[in-house]
Amino acid sequence: MAASDTLRALSLLAACAAASHSGRADDTAKPAPTPPPGYSLVWSDDFNYEGLPDPAKWDYEEGFVRNHESQYYTRARLENARVENHQLIIEGRKEEYKNAHYTSAALITKGKESWTYGRIEVRAKLPHGKGQWPAIWMLGTSGGWPAGGEIDIMEFVGKEPDFVHATIHYRKDGKHASNGKQLKVDQPWNDFHVYAVEWTPDRLDFYYDQTKYQSVPVSVADDQGQNPFRKAQYLLINLAMGGSWGGPIDDSLLPQKFVIDYVRVYQKTAPPAG
Numbered sequence: 001m002a003a004s005d006t007l008r009a010l011s012l013l014a015a016c017a018a019a020s021h022s023g024r025a026d027d028t029a030k031p032a033p034t035p036p037p038g039y040s041l042v043w044s045d046d047f048n049y050e051g052l053p054d055p056a057k058w059d060y061e062e063g064f065v066r067n068h069e070s071q072y073y074t075r076a077r078l079e080n081a082r083v084e085n086h087q088l089i090i091e092g093r094k095e096e097y098k099n100a101h102y103t104s105a106a107l108i109t110k111g112k113e114s115w116t117y118g119r120i121e122v123r124a125k126l127p128h129g130k131g132q133w134p135a136i137w138m139l140g141t142s143g144g145w146p147a148g149g150e151i152d153i154m155e156f157v158g159k160e161p162d163f164v165h166a167t168i169h170y171r172k173d174g175k176h177a178s179n180g181k182q183l184k185v186d187q188p189w190n191d192f193h194v195y196a197v198e199w200t201p202d203r204l205d206f207y208y209d210q211t212k213y214q215s216v217p218v219s220v221a222d223d224q225g226q227n228p229f230r231k232a233q234y235l236l237i238n239l240a241m242g243g244s245w246g247g248p249i250d251d252s253l254l255p256q257k258f259v260i261d262y263v264r265v266y267q268k269t270a271p272p273a274g
Contacts, residue, residue: 030086030262036119036198039266043113046262047083052076053107061106061238063098069133070242070249072100081105088260090134090239092127094251102249106238114141114232118267120153121196122237127256128189131249132158133240134258136195138233147171149221149228151204152180154195156188159247164188166197166206166214170221170228177221181206181214192261204229235263 033041045057060075071092074080080103082089092104122136135155140148150169167180185193185208196207206214218229239258242249 031123033264033266035266038268039119040269041264042118042267043115043265044263045088047086047088047260050083052078053081053083053088057109057112058107059110059112061108061236064100065106067240067243067245069240069244069246070100070131071102071104071240072098073106073238074103077103077105079103081107086261088237090237090258090260091255092132092239092241092258093255094249102241102254104239104241106236106240108234108236110139110141110234110236112234114234115265115267116230116232117199117201118265119196119198120235121194121264121266122153123192123194123261124154125190125192125259125261126156126188127158127239127258128161128187129158129250129253129256131242131246132156132256133243133246135236135238135240137236138197139236140228141232141234143228143231145169146176147226147228149231149233151197151199151229151233153197153206154208157245157247158250161187164195164208168204168216168221168229170223172221172223179216179220183208183211183213192259199229201230235265237263 030046035041061073062075063073065073080091090105094102097103126134136153138151142148146169152167155165162184163182164185165180165182167178169178194209198205202218204216205212221227221229237260240246
């Protein structure tokens, strides 16, 4: 193993060891930022405040958005998205709201921040139960879907409780294409874990704590001289319920909470001038 790889592995192990400290929803002992060698922190939210998510960093999707999902995504509503005990809570609820029977929230950085390449890292504890579909992902700032690209850093569906998924979506020869893998995990709703992608001009590498379980060459999405993974993407964190993949919802387990301890984005440090 090269020295740089050794340093990076030690850095990841330190971060993930700290990340496994306590699964309590009120845990305020956050691991310090640990950028890979040659990277620096360029954007973060450690949720060191109370109330609604920081409007300087986050916007919302609103309404019924995609995939025939059952929830209505609400805007700036504490019942569905709030910061408490230094953590972001996205809560899926069964309730009557604007012609919906369920509510939740989808936070996005669209129009506020986007990135091309870097390590995007989220420490989170997942909800569980049939019908739950939490996700940490990215979409292209231009080009529509799938031409604009999609990077699924983490998806989990409660009907498949033993797996987390990492996938990319893109256009190839005028059609939707994807490349994904799943990792067998042990009850990710019982503790916090680090979900991350390391995105370079060459590859997209996906991590569950220190385990890299998906690696895709960026070039796989080359299409008529275009590639969405060489352009900016914004971040989304949401809790979907039901829909085309989530399936039937187990109401007896509601409400469910998607707990996010921090969000951090690292990018390569520019070399010194001269």
